[in-house]
Amino acid sequence: MEDYELFNRNTQAIIYGFQRNPIQRMLDFDFVSKREKQSVAAIIRPTQTAAISYHKVFYGYKEIVIPIYKTLNLAMKKHPNADVMINFASFRSSYETSKEALESDTIRTVVIIAEGIPERQSRELIKIAEEKKKNIIGPATVGGIMAGAFKIGNTAGTLENITLSKLYRPGSVGFVSKSGGLSNEMNFMISQTTDGVYEGIAIGGDRYPGSRLIDHLMRYEANPKIKMLVALGEIGGTDEYAIVDALKDGKITKPIVVWVTGTAAKILPKGLQFGHAGAMADSSMETADAKNRALKKAGAIVPESYEDFDKEIRKRANSGL
Structure with a gap:
């Protein structure tokens, strides 16, 4: 991937937060765009008891399952090719989870959906991204x-x-x-x-x-x-x-x-x-x-x-x- 590209047809993401509708919409887009591989690699649900569970979704006319992990660290280890983290965590925890992703070896782009993140925390995340040559979209973004x-x-x-x-x-x-x-x-x-x-x-x-x-x-x-x-x-x-x-x-x-x-x-x-x-x-x-x-x-x-x-x-x- 070129430096001026954030994504391509092979990009896969880890979704932080169990968000059924956005996940399904990403997969619907994948299908109509005729991607060879779905864009959602894994989901993080920190409130679950098990280390790994599964979420059933539609991919076109078929049903597939996507793994759900309790921790971001485990998801990144299991899916090293996923270089985007889409963070649906609330403003209360978006800073910590985004920071973990930015400081990882595998995540290249972090998308922060939440609004209301304290400005000091946003500026700290920007500093980390600049130092590690990574990308942030958000906060307060679709x-x-x-x-x-x-x-x-x-x-x-x-x-x-x-x-x-x-x-x-x-x-x-x-x-x-x-x-x-x-x-x-x-x-x-x-x-x-x-x-x-x-x-x-x-x-x-x-x-x-x-x-x-x-x-x-x-x-x-x-x-x-x-x-x-x-x-x-x-x-x-x-x-x-x-x-x-x-x-x-x-x-x-x-x-x-x-x-x-x-x-x-x-x-x-x-x-x-x-x-x-x-x-x-x-x-x-x-x-x-x-x-x-x-x-x-x-x-x-x-x-x-x-x-x-x-x-x-x-x-x-x-x-x-």
Whole structure:
């Protein structure tokens, strides 16, 4: 696997937390994507008595069983090829379990679903990941998807949504968002305006995400199979200015369409937080309008409003994708 890839069609994950629906949805995606091997290698359920038990699931028309382990350590020993850990633990225990995975020899990417993890703990996890050259998606994320290859948990919704958004086969658009809910909408929008998503990641809405928008955009820039970039930022923080700097420095050369949500904040009371912990502007520089202006000035394609986002994506795709 190349450095710019997080997943491929052989990627397998260990699921921390017994989550029936996300596990089944991952397997349904595997089946319609015609993977040779299912993406869920093992499940961790620390509350069980036995060291190993089994969970029966559907894989297409067949029933198969997936092992459930009491400890992450045992699961990693039994499944050394599983290099992704999807962590459904609550915010109370996500730090300890994510730390164990990041410090292991086999896990390369940790996905942290929980929101509300203390900021100090998030920053400590980021430091560990940087030191060990590993990847974090989240906290407070729905996850991400590599079309036709690998899907994290509930990303992109049900099988019907997967089919409508053509996520069972790769397109050539790299997409990254802070919002998980909007990422589902964007998967469909991109499928209707281009040849579809190649990879889409929701980094999560916390103030200190484990990876930034620019981190994934630079991966997409390095990937020759990705021809166009789409990003969806939001009010609060300064992450989007890293995209501005990359454009100015010539580090992003592929066409990029960007929109920063939260432009309505100017008509609302100052200091209002929009859902996500990081979605609050503490200065004029952190407003959605300021970010959109800076991105447009740096050379990004920025629509007049979110309603025009699909039109700009289609226009760019039609001009040479």
